[in-house]
Amino acid sequence: MKELVEHVLQTSFETLGGETIERAKERVIDVIGCILSGSRADGSKAICDLVREWGGKKESSIFVYGGRVPACNAAFANSIMARSYDFEPVGTFVEGKERPSHISGSTIPTALAVGEMKGCSGKEILTAIVVGDDLASRILAASNFGLGFKWDSVGIVNAFGVVGTAGRLMALNSGTLRNAFGIVLNQLSGTFQNLYDAAHTFKLLQGLSAKAGILSVLLASKGLKGVDDPLFAERGYFSLYCDAYDQGLLKRDLGRRFYADSTIKPYPCCRATHGAIDCALSIVSENDIRPEEVEQIIVRVSPKTLAFAVGQPFVERGVPQINAAFSLQYAVACAVLRRSVKLEHFEEEAIRDERILSLVEKVILGSDGIPPEKHLACHMTMKVKDGRVFEKYVDVPKGDEFFNPLSREEKMEKFLENASFSRLMSREKAKELLGWLQDLESLTSLRRVVRLLSP
Structure with a gap:
């Protein structure tokens, strides 16, 4: 656990490499586009209305519907909208094998909410996304997760990635971040039954993992103690959720290769x-x-x-x-x-x-x-x-970044179509927002992005 914690906290933007940064920006663009379109999906408005009714400290923005609420609640609502049409980035590719995943839909709304709250720069936000995505991808791959499982990784593995992303942006020290991972172990849940029953709760997991991860970071920052070894303890994650696991996947090429969702989906369905x-x-x-x-x-x-x-x-x-x-x-x-x-x-x-x-x-x-x-x-x-x-x-459907990718033009057009479907903004404003997101690493804060995303 110590090496993973240090990886989250010590990785610098300068060590990421151009390709890693560009793919992270493409995931940010895709998730924000899916938040825009997902705002129209059944249940999204009700969830955003409820979050606004909760009130609380005005830290971060609910996109599309507006209002500023505690960061964990903003990430909760925005993550749910991102997943609503099952259109956001998927499929982490680790050591030659693709695993079903929906990591970005939790880590990116988390980075945007915490980044807004803390006034972080684009570089800080991108770095936090990369390390959080990498951590969640490694845990998922080590778990040998697949469609045959009964539990859904979105509400379980994603929460570890969220802790990494939020903990990095909140500048926790290594002991406090380790406690945050130990706290989030107690907030993991999620079942694939949601999909079989076509229930709203399939997308609720996306937001619950975001909220749980941020809450865990906040609790740890106030001094609360978590499980010592949330991954490998006798009653830790791997013991609870996995019949077998590959511990080596957690550390091989750590800091040299950064894993994440590697498919930008061309169709709004599974x-x-x-x-x-x-x-x-x-x-x-x-x-x-x-x-x-x-x-x-x-x-x-x-x-x-x-x-x-x-x-x-x-x-x-x-x-x-x-x-x-x-x-x-x-x-x-x-x-x-x-x-x-x-x-x-x-x-x-x-x-x-x-x-x-x-x-x-x-x-x-x-x-x-x-x-x-x-x-x-x-x-x-x-x-x-x-x-x-x-x-x-x-063999491999369109969208896979390594074997059958969308062109850059197709990815950007997808964003514009998502924005248009939302009925929130004109194509001109959507292009303005896209321009800021394409240059995210140059932004000193999220102010311009948030202004365009919130009424």
């Missing part, structure tokens, strides 16, 4: 559906297939993906937007019908479109031929009524 979306879009566009021509669509994914929430039959359950966002059948039907998968396709009217429901019935899910470890891969066979058959295989 990453496990993106391979199927890519297949469907490719087949219908390359062969000019109209929805009424489709007879059957066979979608093959890995056994773990099929057993995950996205493999459930698309029937009415829970919150319609969340239900659609975690459905392979809906994702494929949407791609075939609309030749795109966009934010507006997850509004209730679009989800209940009879043409979608007709196509859903033609989507058959299976897992034969896809190895278990290929949790993002998809093979699709599309049969049309005149007897033609089309096939497509996608």
Whole structure:
């Protein structure tokens, strides 16, 4: 634990490297864009209203809806909006293996809230994001986390990353930061059942981990004592949550390689559906297939993906937007019908479109031929009524920074589309905000950014 604490506190901006800094800025831009669009998702306004009702010390801003509240509450609300359309950065890539993760949606709103409270510079904020993301990524990778787990890492592992980010910005000493990690161990929770039930609580975890992490840092700064070794104690994190773990992943290349979410998502839905979306879009566009021509669509994914929430039959359950966002059948039907998968396709009217429901019935899910470890891969066979058959295989869906990245232009256009969907700002103001974020390391404070994000 000592080496990890020192890594969080002693890493300097100057040692990060240009690529690490640019990717961190891209994650900041993506998360803020997703906060803007996520403000319109079901439940977001209610949560922000509740946080404003709590009141308290005016430290940090609730984005979009406005109001200044304690930093932990601002990060709570903003993190939830960031996750609302399941559109924010995902998928940490550690030592050649991608792990399902949603780390940035907690650490970045934390950095913005604490950074606003403490008057931190852009360089300080970026450094805190990088070390927090790296810490959470290493813990997640060491845990061998995957879609087959029953607990959701967002409400558990993210909290450690938040402590690292907030503790760095609040300039804790090593003993106090270690206590903060020991305190947050007692605030970890989260279940994948939220996704199976299409419940609002799937995004609540994003904010709960942010709030828990900041609260732990504040408690430690007031002298409260936490567990000595929150990771490796007999009743610590790894003992509680993992049947097996790889301790070496925590320290290998520490300070030389910085891990983080490595996918900027092109579609506002679960990453496990993106391979199927890519297949469907490719087949219908390359062969000019109209929805009424489709007879059957066979979608093959890995056994773990099929057993995950996205493999459930698309029937009415829970919150319609969340239900659609975690459905392979809906994702494929949407791609075939609309030749795109966009934010507006997850509004209730679009989800209940009879043409979608007709196509859903033609989507058959299976897992034969896809190895278990290929949790993002998809093979699709599309049969049309005149007897033609089309096939497509996608190994890594679009968006992965290492194997199939979005272009810089696509990433920036995604931000502008998110801003437009929010109805908060004109395209001109969105471009102004984007300009400040692209030059984040040059800012002496977040004042200009906050002004544009808050009414």
